[in-house]
Amino acid sequence: MHRVFGQHFQLGVYPWKTIDYPHIARQLFTEEDARDFAEILKSLCGKLIDLLRQRDTDVNRYLIVNAKKYIDANYSDNELSLEQVSNHVGLSRSYFCSLFHKVEGTTFKLYLMELRMRYARRLLASTDKKIYEISCEVGYSDTAYFNRVFKRINGMTPLQFRNSDLRE
Numbered sequence: 798m799h800r801v802f803g804q805h806f807q808l809g810v811y812p813w814k815t816i817d818y819p820h821i822a823r824q825l826f827t828e829e830d831a832r833d834f835a836e837i838l839k840s841l842c843g844k845l846i847d848l849l850r851q852r853d854t855d856v857n858r859y860l861i862v863n864a865k866k867y868i869d870a871n872y873s874d875n876e877l878s879l880e881q882v883s884n885h886v887g888l889s890r891s892y893f894c895s896l897f898h899k900v901e902g903t904t905f906k907l908y909l910m911e912l913r914m915r916y917a918r919r920l921l922a923s924t925d926k927k928i929y930e931i932s933c934e935v936g937y938s939d940t941a942y943f944n945r946v947f948k949r950i951n952g953m954t955p956l957q958f959r960n961s962d963l964r965e
Contacts, residue, residue: 860886861900864893865908872912875938879905913937914950921959928955 867885871877882905883893897905913935920931929940937943947955 857896857900860888861897864897865901868909868912872909872916873934873936875933875936877909877936909936910946910950914947917943917947917955918951918958921955931955 864882864886867882868877871881879890879894883890886893888896894905897903897908901908903911917931917935920926920934921928924931926934928944932938932940932943935943937946944954947958951958953961
């Protein structure tokens, strides 16, 4: 039992916050029936497993929030890559990809593209900057590629968007 609790503490899970240990200890040490004793232990183990799962969910969410903050701060860098972001949060590329998709419901690439497009739409709507300037400002060094991506996401070219009534 001490080994189980020790592993929880090492992982940052503090079960005493949600498990009534004095009550469980009284049950364990006053129980004479082996089946009831086993049921109490199974119940305790189930609660500890639930706590570990909750902790994993919280840690995963924290890692993705941290990654998104990094992406938001660096989206305009045309060199921003999956490798950089996964290194920033200390995960392998493949694990980061699957975790990002699991938590966000989208891929890293699509998230970054949509973030850049959101900023591009804002700039197109609120400034008179040239399209190539906006392209560079949102992380695209190739204006032709920026135009293609913009049209695919928004259904019109950046210039058409600027001249339309759809501006945000």
